[in-house]
Amino acid sequence: MSNYPRTMKALVAYSPTDYRFEKAYPSPECGDDDIIIKVEGCGICAGDVKCQHGAAMFWGDDIQPSWVRPPFIPGHEFLGFVVEMGKNVKGYEIGDRLTADQIVPCGECRFCKSGQYWMCQPHGMHGFHKEFNGGMAEYVRYTKNAILHKVPKDLSLDKALLIEPYACSKHAVDRAKIQCEDIVVISGAGTLGLGMVTYAAMKNPKALISLDMVDDRLAKAKAFGATHVFNPGKMDVIAEIMKMTDNYGCDIYIEATGHPSSVIQGLSAIRKLGTFVEFSVFSGPTTVDWSIIGDRKELDILGSHLSPYCFPFVIDGITKNTLKTDGMIKTTFKLEEWEKAYEYATGKHGDFKIAFIP
Template sequence: MSNLPKTMKALVAYGIKDYKLETDFPVPECGPDDIIIKTEGCGVCVGDIKCYDGAAARLWGDDIQPCWVKPPFVPGHEFLGRVAEVGENVTDYKIGDRITADQIAPCGKCRFCTSGRYWMCEPHNMFGYQHTNNGGMAEYVRYHKYAHITRVPEDIPLKKALLVEPYGCAKHAVDRADIHAEDVVVISGAGTLGLGMITYARTRNPFKLVVLDMNNDRLRKATEFGADIVLNPGEVDVVEEIMKLTDGYGCDTYIEATGNSSSVRQGMKMIRKLGRFVEFGVFVDETSLDWSVIGDGKELDVLGSHLSPYAYPYVLEGIRNGTLKTDGVLEHTFPLEEWQTAFEYAHGTHGDFKVAITF
């Protein structure tokens, strides 16, 4: 018989801008293959904000796309906690273990899952968007049998440990870029994900690491995290600057981490022939560009980057030993009762890179 309470505090999403803090939400039941964690903290992602605002049509659906979210659900996918209960078939974890899991909630049965490419699971359910996979803005969360779980070292402070999900995504994007020592690499965007990319890309030792952002405070942080050159597109012609830097050829690699259409077009202009363009940003609107640049003009490698496959162990160790810089990324945390303030701060209007809800 479970020793957990029957109800808990949880933020529950019923619709666009229709989120409610509930004090009697049911604690998830633990099946024979499940793990229930007591939540330690949950980062507030830009994706959570876009979902709340209804800014991403692919989430709530429109005239073209069906609704993907499944309300009522508990939001939050950047969370970790301690094991509070395990099912009878669980042998690898015990009560009190500190763990986290990838954002994806894989089915374990599709061709992607069975071939080890779980992050592209065909049903593609995720924690924090469906009532079948409630997220971390609640006191307790259920991890099912196929969740991709990673242990979190005890000596990593919560504010640093909560960066594992965005930094994991950043690592995957940089790995997709296949950076070499002679490369001029441009990263567009110096938010939390961009900073994760910068500090990890620095370990790959490119010839020049250039970071673009419209916010000079973020550019200063980018320099702290390893950027060789920082440029503000609102102040200088960044395409011209990159061409000067590369004798008119263009950068070898461009990683797009803003989800802004102008950043895509800018990247296509400054990348060299036979260059590599990696897209990570999530867009609100469709982006148009001259596709002949990709093919007939420059013969580019254009790659997507999604989630954080197999990245957590490396990221946690990098955070732990200081290889991956984290100072100043997550400074403000809020109790669940102040979720509205947390969401406001997550917009970046107060200068924060990342905020979190803690329990």
């Protein structure tokens, strides 16, 4: 007999227009190589919101095929306690507190075999594929290839829920290769942007500039280590950046808003031979003059995807408070309230991170 019930509460995505709260959805079954956790909490990512709004990146359009595999349970920013383990599982115990990388690598493709598992070709992901259901439910199955991490049991839930997003933030900042003489701009001061700020501050750049349209978010960025905060809705931030840099432009621009205007702004604010890191998920296409990237400035344009090899550092940093987390989660919801939770996750009520506590 299992240590958990056969049915559970869950939010289930059947199509971009059909998300349902289910009171008695089948609980995951534990195979010989699996671990079942009872979910302690699950954050809502901007990607979750854009997926629920039907963004083409997830559901496909005339250009790109559908990427999600419904019916699936959303949520990849989750953690919980082990309640069941298959007979082949070693190294874990009932009661362990676990979280996992968002990706579930196949272990067989060229990327997995070269250690670049976060770019796994099949690209199974918690919270978007029915084979790897996410944390907006009472129970989750970790399969054999899940990349698991133990979470200290005395770490408060509001901090622990930031592990996955902060790990993504760390990877984006690592891609930029910040040096102490760099003037760095991080555009966007939501949860991910603030995770970038608190980590980038540890690199001691010459200046660390946070941009956002919301002053409360800029205040948090300042508290997390930004040396300068600018609101593009209230000032000419490109002019300010030029003023700070003898009219050359910033050395590094990290885009963490997912809004086309931030991309265009960055291409104007960055110096020749600068580094532009694109992190965000966009809900629609962005049009820019590519000659700025090439013939005009010879920029290094870098992408950033997921959080490879970042979890141990982030868990340690959040536990020791070297990565700041204060006040990031103030509103939580039950799964039954998912529509309200998703609305709050847009940030329109002033929240940084919204989470479900099943």
